[in-house]
Structures are given as C-alpha cells and as structure tokens.
Amino acid sequence: MKPAKNSPRARIVRYTVFGAISLAVAVITAFGYLRYEQRVDAMHPALTGIALQMRHDPAAWTRQERDASEMLRDIREEKVAAIGVSRDAILVSTQTGAKYFVTDHNGAFSNALLLGEMKAGADAPYQLVWLPDANLQTGMARWAAAFDKIRDLITLLMPLMLIGGLFWFMRREMTGGAQLLEESPTLRFEDVIGAGEAKAALADVQSYLTDPARFTDMGVRAPCGILMTGGPGVGKTRLAQALAGECGASFISITGSYFSAKYYGVGIQKVKHLFELARKNSPTVIFIDEADGLGKRTDTGGGPAEAESNRIVNQLLAEMDGFASNQGVIVVAATNHPENLDEALRRPGRFDRTVQVRLPDLEDRAEILRFYAAKLTSKADDIDFGQLARLTTGLSPATLAMIVNQAGLVARKAGASTITAAHFIEAIKIARIGDVSGAERALSEEERTRIAVHEAGHGLVAALLGTGVLEEITILPRGGALGVALVTKAQDKHLYRETEMRNEIQVLLGGRNAELLVFSEASSGAAQDLQEASRIGLDMVSKFGFNVDGNLFSLAALPAQYAGLQLKNAIEHANVLLRELDDACQALLRANEPVLRAIAERLLESETVSGETVEQLIREHAAASSPSMHLAQEPAAA
Known part of the structure; x- marks a missing residue:
C-alpha cells in the first residue's frame, strides 16, 4: 500500500531523498575543486x-x-x-x-x-x-574596452528607452496637449471694437456661466454650444476670450485638427480628456477654432481614416449630449465654412446658436485704426481716421492691425521719426493693391502711354458717374497691376440698386473704351476688367432679375446639374446688357475726351494724379463747354 501523496510519511521520504542528493552533489563538487587546486599547484610551482x-x-x-x-x-x-x-x-x-x-x-x-623548445634537464x-x-x-585597448562597455550599455538600454518613449508618446497623444490658461482671460467685451450683434448674441451665455441658477430655477436649459461664423480675421477668437473674461471662466483653446491622431482610438481619448478637463475646472469655455477641421461623418467606410473620423465625431456628439454632467461647460466653435460641419453637430441641443461675426463698419474701422495707432509714435492730430476708414472698406480687424504696423515700416523706410497720414495711406495701398514693384523699368514709352490712358478712363468714368470717392489714379505698378484707379465707397453698403451695378460695369469698361477712343484698338490689359464686368452682368440677369426682357427666374433656384443647361440663355442676356453699357460708356468718354487726354498727360508727367485734380479738370471742361453750347443754341432760337 502506497502512502498518501501529502501524508507526513511521504513528506519525510521526499525530504530524505532530496537531502541525500544534495549531499552527494556537495561532496562531488568539493572533491573536484580539490583536484583542480592540485593540478594548478602542479602546473604552477611556487613563485618567489x-x-x-x-x-x-x-x-x-x-x-x-x-x-x-x-x-x-x-x-x-x-x-x-x-x-x-x-x-x-x-x-x-x-x-x-x-x-x-x-x-x-x-x-x-x-x-x-x-x-621555445627547451633541452632535457635544462633550467629556465x-x-x-x-x-x-x-x-x-x-x-x-583601453578605448576599445570602454567602447565595448558603452555599446553593451546602449544595447541594454535601447529597448527600455524605446518602450518608455513609446509609452510617453502614446500618453501625450491621448491627452492631446489641451491645457487651461493659467488665469482667466482679462479681455472684456468692451475691449473688442465693433461686433455689436455678436456681443448681444453672447449675452445669454454670459448670464448662464455667471449665474446658472437663474436658468435652472425656471426650468430653462442653458445653451450648450455657440457656433461663430465669419471671414478670417473678423475677431472670433477675441470674442471667445472676452466671453470667458466676462464670466471669469477657465479657457481652453484648441483647433479642429486637435482631435486627429496617427493611432487608432487616440482621437476618442482626446475628446474624453478635453471634456474631463473642462468639467474639473468649470465654469469653462472650450474654444474650437477652425472647427470645420472635424469634417463630416461618411457612410462609405472608405478606410481606417474615415472610420476613425466617424468615431471622433460620434464621441464629440456624445460628450456634448452630457446634459447635467456638462453644467458649466460651454463649447464655442469658430469656422469660416459652416457648411463643412456635420449636420448632427449643428442641430439645436449641441450648437444651439449661430453667431455671425461681421466685418467692421465705417465707424468701427476708424476706432480700430485709432486704437492701434495709439501704440505708435504718430501725429494723431494730422491723421484723418475717417478718410482711412473709407479707404479700408471691407477689410477685417486683423488686416487693419497689419496696416497700422505697415505704416510704421513705411515711415522707417522713409527715414521719418513719426508716422504721418501719408504713411498710413501708403500702407493701405500696399494692403489692398500691393507694394510698388520695379515693373515700370521694363515698360516702354508706348506701354506707359497706353496704361495712362487706360487708368484715366477708369478714373474719369468713376468720377462722372459718382460710383464712389476717387482717391487717386496712378501708373506706378503695384502688385500684379500696372496701374490703379483707387475708388472708395463713402459708406459701407450691403444692398446695391440696379443703377449702381450698371455704373460699376461702366467703370470697369472705362479703361478699354478709353484705349479704343485714343488708339482705335484695345489691349490685353482689359482682361481682368472684362472678367469682373461679365460676372456682375451674369449675376444681374440670372440672380437679381435685372433682365432687359423682364425675366425674373433665378438660376440659383436650380440644382447645379440643371443650372448649367440654362446658362446659355443667361449668357446671351448678360452679353446684351454689357453691349448696352459699353455703348453708354463710349458716349460718356467721347463727350469728355479733352479731360481724358488731360488726365493721361498729367499721369505721364507725375505718375500719380489725385482725385481732386480729376474733379477740377471735369469742372474746367464743363465751364469751357457751356458757353459754346449757349452760343450754338442762340441762332436756333432766332
């Protein structure tokens, strides 16, 4: 009968066998060591x-x-x-x-x-x-041994360093680098010039972040997200900072590309980390600039990139639907292309409100220029900021700030110690048209004459029709233009009457018709003018209902695949309109041909003619032609 496996007797037997084996191994090892010592002593006699x-x-x-x-x-x-x-x-x-x-x-x-070989019995x-x-x-050998040790150390540490670096990189990718500002922004709404509509639209968000109980006590759900749209440089980022500053809230600024990642699933972790960070530090304003970088979800399943983009958008939607867990967290997204955002993001409940940030108006532009100019050494009393504001119609606050800085560069280049109005005007020309180039050196005298006539035609028609304020005419090449007739608007306009648009087309055709009048043929310099005139004319007949035959149908109502089929008829109507306006422009220039030639001569002499000079030449021509017309009418009356 065998003893049980875990009985005391079995354990004693196992311990006894193990002890005997260990003792035998120790005896054999000791005997071998003694034999080795004896061999060593025999091989190596005692040294002295x-x-x-x-x-x-x-x-x-x-x-x-x-x-x-x-x-x-x-x-x-x-x-x-x-x-x-x-x-x-x-x-x-x-x-x-x-x-x-x-x-x-x-x-x-x-x-x-x-x-070597020793003889028998001989002593060494x-x-x-x-x-x-x-x-x-x-x-x-010392250097070789040191190199070997360093190589062995690197060989040992390299895998550890690679593993550690990969772990650190993955951890950093998952957090995404989103960080709070150390302090709440100090910017306030009053520090943002203009954007009155946007400030009013953000008032509810400010109230919610300041006193959320006023909303919850009434059972009103506070806005979850704000989508700010507008062109680049209009001040969307400053408005988001001002919102956080007004509420004393924390501020996180990221871009739409923040959520993209090289590794599958990391983008989702970024979304989670972002909202966890915002909730821990609420109230918080999360500002997502260039939000269209998020893209749209796709149904094609084209590959891992599309699948990952879908998962990121889905996770963002889930986080924005957090209801109570998102209390005190407002997402403000800014984009120039709202149509590129996923439709599910733009629905109420996520981005509840869309705020249009518009370009500054005339008064706001003057105030912005005055604000930035105060930081420079300038003669503020000699600068007409109203005129500068008229010259900068349609420009964003960021561009206005660049113009003020450019004025300082122009003054420094001229060696002036202070910045004057002339420096500001030159900076505006650089921003709108381009800097003066060296192209005039390559122009022949014939080309200079043709350019002078061409630009004189633009400026004269603009002054006669009153399409705006003619600031100056120049044949100094700027940017890609060989000459410029600078016409500004007295005030910002959002609606244009048919007469105003017809006058705009005549101004564009004025340069070409001036060449035909003086040289009996036109040049390729009118290509850009014809392109812009054709665009305006096509919009007039196909979108605005300004057809000669009274056709009110707009091609904009048709889908893109069908609008092209009807475009031929619209082009024919636009060409009829352009022909009519071209004849009117020719008649206008023919009646004022002496003024046209006088302006061209002045341009060839001084290269730049002011708008006041053009107005004076028109008045002198009108005064000179009035007596002759009066004398011509007297015999007829007799």
Whole structure:
C-alpha cells in the first residue's frame, strides 16, 4: 500500500531523498575543486621574488611599453628575470630591475616565441608567470574596452528607452496637449471694437456661466454650444476670450485638427480628456477654432481614416449630449465654412446658436485704426481716421492691425521719426493693391502711354458717374497691376440698386473704351476688367432679375446639374446688357475726351494724379463747354 501523496510519511521520504542528493552533489563538487587546486599547484610551482610581485601587482609593469624585438633581445642575452603572460600583454622584468610591457593581443607571442623548445634537464633562464586574471589594458585597448562597455550599455538600454518613449508618446497623444490658461482671460467685451450683434448674441451665455441658477430655477436649459461664423480675421477668437473674461471662466483653446491622431482610438481619448478637463475646472469655455477641421461623418467606410473620423465625431456628439454632467461647460466653435460641419453637430441641443461675426463698419474701422495707432509714435492730430476708414472698406480687424504696423515700416523706410497720414495711406495701398514693384523699368514709352490712358478712363468714368470717392489714379505698378484707379465707397453698403451695378460695369469698361477712343484698338490689359464686368452682368440677369426682357427666374433656384443647361440663355442676356453699357460708356468718354487726354498727360508727367485734380479738370471742361453750347443754341432760337 502506497502512502498518501501529502501524508507526513511521504513528506519525510521526499525530504530524505532530496537531502541525500544534495549531499552527494556537495561532496562531488568539493572533491573536484580539490583536484583542480592540485593540478594548478602542479602546473604552477611556487613563485618567489619579482615573479610573486608580478602575480599580485601587475599594474606596475604597464607604465612603460617597449617593442617585441627588445623583449626578444633581452631574452637571448639572458637579461630577463621574470615574464608574465596575460591575454593582452607580456610583462617583462629584467635582471637590473627594469619593468616594461609588450602589447600581445590574443597571446600572439606568448604561445610560441618565449621559451621555445627547451633541452632535457635544462633550467629556465627566467621565471614564467601565467596571469589569467590580470586585466591589463594598454594603449588603444583601453578605448576599445570602454567602447565595448558603452555599446553593451546602449544595447541594454535601447529597448527600455524605446518602450518608455513609446509609452510617453502614446500618453501625450491621448491627452492631446489641451491645457487651461493659467488665469482667466482679462479681455472684456468692451475691449473688442465693433461686433455689436455678436456681443448681444453672447449675452445669454454670459448670464448662464455667471449665474446658472437663474436658468435652472425656471426650468430653462442653458445653451450648450455657440457656433461663430465669419471671414478670417473678423475677431472670433477675441470674442471667445472676452466671453470667458466676462464670466471669469477657465479657457481652453484648441483647433479642429486637435482631435486627429496617427493611432487608432487616440482621437476618442482626446475628446474624453478635453471634456474631463473642462468639467474639473468649470465654469469653462472650450474654444474650437477652425472647427470645420472635424469634417463630416461618411457612410462609405472608405478606410481606417474615415472610420476613425466617424468615431471622433460620434464621441464629440456624445460628450456634448452630457446634459447635467456638462453644467458649466460651454463649447464655442469658430469656422469660416459652416457648411463643412456635420449636420448632427449643428442641430439645436449641441450648437444651439449661430453667431455671425461681421466685418467692421465705417465707424468701427476708424476706432480700430485709432486704437492701434495709439501704440505708435504718430501725429494723431494730422491723421484723418475717417478718410482711412473709407479707404479700408471691407477689410477685417486683423488686416487693419497689419496696416497700422505697415505704416510704421513705411515711415522707417522713409527715414521719418513719426508716422504721418501719408504713411498710413501708403500702407493701405500696399494692403489692398500691393507694394510698388520695379515693373515700370521694363515698360516702354508706348506701354506707359497706353496704361495712362487706360487708368484715366477708369478714373474719369468713376468720377462722372459718382460710383464712389476717387482717391487717386496712378501708373506706378503695384502688385500684379500696372496701374490703379483707387475708388472708395463713402459708406459701407450691403444692398446695391440696379443703377449702381450698371455704373460699376461702366467703370470697369472705362479703361478699354478709353484705349479704343485714343488708339482705335484695345489691349490685353482689359482682361481682368472684362472678367469682373461679365460676372456682375451674369449675376444681374440670372440672380437679381435685372433682365432687359423682364425675366425674373433665378438660376440659383436650380440644382447645379440643371443650372448649367440654362446658362446659355443667361449668357446671351448678360452679353446684351454689357453691349448696352459699353455703348453708354463710349458716349460718356467721347463727350469728355479733352479731360481724358488731360488726365493721361498729367499721369505721364507725375505718375500719380489725385482725385481732386480729376474733379477740377471735369469742372474746367464743363465751364469751357457751356458757353459754346449757349452760343450754338442762340441762332436756333432766332
């Protein structure tokens, strides 16, 4: 009968067997070690004197290196007292007490050249010491050994460093780098010039973040997200900062591309981390600039990139639907292309309100220019900011700030110590048209004359029809233009009457008709004018209902695939309109041909003619032609 596996008797048997085996192994090991010592003692007799010192302190022989030929000469002349052999060097001690070493990689000399074949019964002329444990590194061997150690260390640490770096990078990717500002923004709504409509639209959000109880007590759900739209540089980011500053809220600023990631699933972790950070520090304003970078969800399943984009948008939708968990968190998104956002993001309950941030009007532009100009050394009393505001119609606050800085650069280039109105006007020309180029050096006299006539035609028609304020006409090339007739609007306009649009087309056709009047043929310089006139004319007949035959149907109502089929008829109507306006422009220039030629002559002389000069020439022509008309009418009356 066998004992149980875990019974005391079985355990005693196992322990006894294990102890016997261990004792046998210990005895065998001790016996083998004793035998090894006996063999070593038999192979290496007792050392005395200098040989014993060499065994215990081989480093004393590494201070002086000699050539192997010297060592062999000392051996032949029996001047050697002891020789030590190691893996890397041969240590030599002479009868006179000299100590030196000979480099011996891998025992090249020690195996064959030292003792050679000895005769029977002969005594060795010196003691030979075997130094198996001596670590003698001489010359380049020291550097080689250090390099080997560094290589081994790098080989050991490299995998650890790669794993650690990958872990750190993945962790950083998951957090996404979204950080709170250390302090709430100090910007306030009053610090943002203009954008009155946007400020009013953000008032409810400000009230909610300041006192959310006023909403919850009434059972009203506070807005969850604000979508700000508008062109680049209109001030969307400053408005978001001002909102956070008004409420004393924390502020997180990211872009739409923040959520994209190289690794699958990391984008979702970024969304989670963003909202967790915002909830911990509520009230918080999350500002997502260039929100159209989020893209739209797709149904095609085209690949991992599309699938990951869908998952990111889905996670963002889920986080914005957090209801109570998102209390005190407002998402403000800004985009120039709201049509590129996913439809589910734009529905009420996520982005509850769309705020249109418009370009500044005339008064706001003047105030913005005055604000930035106050930071410069300028003659503010001599600067007409109203005129500068008229010259900057349609420009954003960011562009206005750039113009003020450009005025400083223009003044510095001219060597002026203060910035004047002329520097500001030059900066506006650079921003709107371009800097003065060196193209005039390559123009022939004939080309300069044609350009002068062309630009005189634009300016004269604009002054006669009153399409705006004619600031100046110049034939100095700026940017891509060889000449410019600078016409500004007295005030911002959002609606245009049919008469105003017809006058705009005549101004565009004025340059070409002036060339036809003076030179009897036009040039390629009117290409851009014809393109813009055609665009306006096509919009008039196809969208605004300004047809000659009274056709009110708008091509904009048709889907894109059908609108092209009806475009031919619209082009025909637009061409009829352009022909009519072209005839009117020709008649206008023909009646004022002396003024046209006078303006062109002034341009060839001074290269730039002011709008006041053009108005004066028109008045002088009108005064000169009135008496002749009166005299011509008297005989008819008689």
